[in-house]
Amino acid sequence: MKDILFDVIKGKKTKRVPWVPFVGVHGGYLIGSSADEYLKSSDKIFEGISVAIQRYRPDGIPVAFDLQIEAEVLGCKLMWSKNSPPSVSSHPLEEGTSLDSLKMPSEKDGRIPIIMEALKRLKEKYKDIAFYGLVTGPLTLAMHLAGADLLMNMLLDPQSVEKVISFSCNVAIKMSQYYSKNGADVIAIVDPTVSLISPQTFDQFMSDAYTKIFEFIKSQNKISASFVCGDARKVIEPICKTYPDSFHADENVPLSMLRGTTQKYGISFGGNIPLTTVLFSGNEILSQKVAAECIYESGIDRFVLAPGCDLLYDTPPQNLEAVSEVVHDVPMEKIGEYITEKASRIVEEKIEPYKTPNYKTLDHVNVDVITINADTCAACKYMVEAVKSVGDKFMAIPPFEWSEHRLSEKTTLSMIKTFGLKQIPSIVIDGEVAFEGIVPTHDELVKKIREAFERKKK
Amino acid sequence: MDILQEISDNLQKGQVSKVGILVKQALEDKIDVKTILGSLIEGMGVVGRRFRDGEIYVPEVLIAARAMYAGLDLIRPLLVQTGATYIGKVVIGTVKGDLHDIGKNLVKMMMEGAGFEVIDLGRDVSPEKFVEAVKANQPDIVGMSALITTTMVNMKDTIEALKRANLRDKVIVMVGGAPVTERFAAEIGADSYAKDADTAVAKAKALISNKR
Structure with missing residues (x-):
């Protein structure tokens, strides 16, 4: 519920953490619409976010997650996709358009009215939910307009870069105004590209722009937020000095670090359930475990639970429903216990025990070399070569067969569990761990093989 | 001096x-x-x-x-x-659907700077294009980059396409990009993940010397 979110951002104590799933094109997936159709229709956005609200029980949610809206209005060509937001394929300033000829986007330009219409309708229907208006950050928009050379020009031609950033800053303020007017509760400046620049460069080019934008948002009595992606660890502090009310980062920034810095400045922080390895390709139990870990690591003090960034189009909805259960149904004091329980279930569920052959009845000794990958891992390669060379020299006595098992194979995980291996690479001889992490000499290896052969006779 | x-x-x-x-x-x-x-x-x-x-x-x-x-x-x-030889050949590109090439270009520059021959397929490179380039150039390494979380899944499609063309065992597949992680790389069956351009060069050198 939005009051919980507001309270947390203001630093008040709450009973649970607020939850803000970053539903972007995933809203299209929820209603069977492709990403391109979805982002061009206020009806579809309304419908998609409505389904997300019903299924994921959020306290806050973005109206749309598309960092190309402003760029498109300003003349960047877009490449559309069925399952992701569009990408900018041309940069007008790079192609000869002058900055002075670019007009400030009006509320009627491009897809801006579509987003604002969806916002108004959602706001009207879901009075208990906080809606986030997402604005393209000034560096990201400047790079959309001028291309990647803008980064180089920060050093070679700083004045021209300052002009583009200043323009992009004004666009961000305009967009914030439109979102504010149409009812957004939180206005977030989403600037993934700031992770590419140094803290000094941020201070030089971005700091004033950020401060100006956040001051404007606050002057509208709205909550301001900063979203970054990638390894933005070094710019967290410079961004905090521009005083957004809330700061979100993805899994590249450890939550403990984000908490440490934001709390110094009295700013709330949010994140960072991994989008791909957990929410997209993981299952419900993993999603719940990781969400609980985020809460455990952050505590309820000023923390907003969210994915690292824009949810992938076909993220399994059941994983997000599972996260929502953690938020709504697990009491804070039980979170630690809950994580342990989920972790043990993951181990049990994921890995089947390895079906060992009956070594006694085999007419040869069975040598299993467990590796990460002998083609790519040097230690694994030596382990495999050690076994191979024994085979070459001692072919006749005693007979043995060997095989390499790489970590990428499912059965290898079963073997690690069944044999209780602590290190890789390892050699298991007739089901017994013979060498772990240390490459044996020829003599040591032959001795172990002989011993295993002797055991068969007993 | x-x-x-x-x-x-x-x-x-x-x-x-x-x-x-x-x-x-x-x-x-x-x-x-x-x-x-x-x-x-x-x-x-x-x-x-x-x-x-x-x-x-x-x-x-x-x-x-x-x-x-x-x-x-x-x-x-x-x-x-003078007939100087490269230390290895790399086919590189940003995956299908992704137009972000800063990271890919950084890796390319560092690779060239380290003595690799680099064939740059550019951005928005389909799995088929990667396969064609591998057939035509017989590189040691295929490098893929992605910036958007929604396009990084296309790395897997490229690996699958290489498998179907019986080329997967002939090349080392390296992946990278802001949203890509070691774990993701392992899941999709890449050989290696590098978190930055310098690490990519170091890993590429090690992988090639292991292969030879």
Whole structure:
């Protein structure tokens, strides 16, 4: 519920953490619409976010997650996709358009009215939910307009870069105004590209722009937020000095670090359930475990639970429903216990025990070399070569067969569990761990093989 | 100061014209072209390490790389004439649906700076295009980059396409990009993940020497 979110951002104590799933094109997936159709229709956005609200029980949610809206209005060509937001394929300033000829986007330009219409309708229907208006950050928009050379020009031609950033800053303020007017509760400046620049460069080019934008948002009595992606660890502090009310980062920034810095400045922080390895390709139990870990690591003090960034189009909805259960149904004091329980279930569920052959009845000794990958891992390669060379020299006595098992194979995980291996690479001889992490000499290896052969006779 | 050291130092500072002048001077002084290349490699190596360690950022690397090319472009024809061999061949591209190529370009620049031959397929590269390029160029390594979480899944499609074309075992697949992780790389069956351009070069060298 939005009051919980507001309270947390203001630093008040709450009973649970607020939850803000970053539903972007995933809203299209929820209603069977492709990403391109979805982002061009206020009806579809309304419908998609409505389904997300019903299924994921959020306290806050973005109206749309598309960092190309402003760029498109300003003349960047877009490449559309069925399952992701569009990408900018041309940069007008790079192609000869002058900055002075670019007009400030009006509320009627491009897809801006579509987003604002969806916002108004959602706001009207879901009075208990906080809606986030997402604005393209000034560096990201400047790079959309001028291309990647803008980064180089920060050093070679700083004045021209300052002009583009200043323009992009004004666009961000305009967009914030439109979102504010149409009812957004939180206005977030989403600037993934700031992770590419140094803290000094941020201070030089971005700091004033950020401060100006956040001051404007606050002057509208709205909550301001900063979203970054990638390894933005070094710019967290410079961004905090521009005083957004809330700061979100993805899994590249450890939550403990984000908490440490934001709390110094009295700013709330949010994140960072991994989008791909957990929410997209993981299952419900993993999603719940990781969400609980985020809460455990952050505590309820000023923390907003969210994915690292824009949810992938076909993220399994059941994983997000599972996260929502953690938020709504697990009491804070039980979170630690809950994580342990989920972790043990993951181990049990994921890995089947390895079906060992009956070594006694085999007419040869069975040598299993467990590796990460002998083609790519040097230690694994030596382990495999050690076994191979024994085979070459001692072919006749005693007979043995060997095989390499790489970590990428499912059965290898079963073997690690069944044999209780602590290190890789390892050699298991007739089901017994013979060498772990240390490459044996020829003599040591032959001795172990002989011993295993002797055991068969007993 | 030794002219080779000067080349390396000026490259690190991104001094395009100075690197050009110094390389020309070195050639006039009859310094072996491979030795000159060595000074460019050394300079770019320092840049890569400083980038990896967070001492410098993308703008500084782009400028240094520009200076590197000012030197490399002068000696490239001579390297070909002397029959100098590359340390490996890399086919590289940003995956389908993704138009972001800063990261890919950084890796390309560092790879070239380290002595690899790099075939750059550009951005928005389909699995089929990767397969064609592997068939045509027989590289040691296929490098894929993605910036958007929604396109990184296309890395897997490329790996699958390489498998279908019976090419997967013939190349080392390396992946990278802001949203990509070690775990994701393992899940999709890539051979290696590098978190930055310098690590990509170091891993590429190690993987190639293991392969040979």
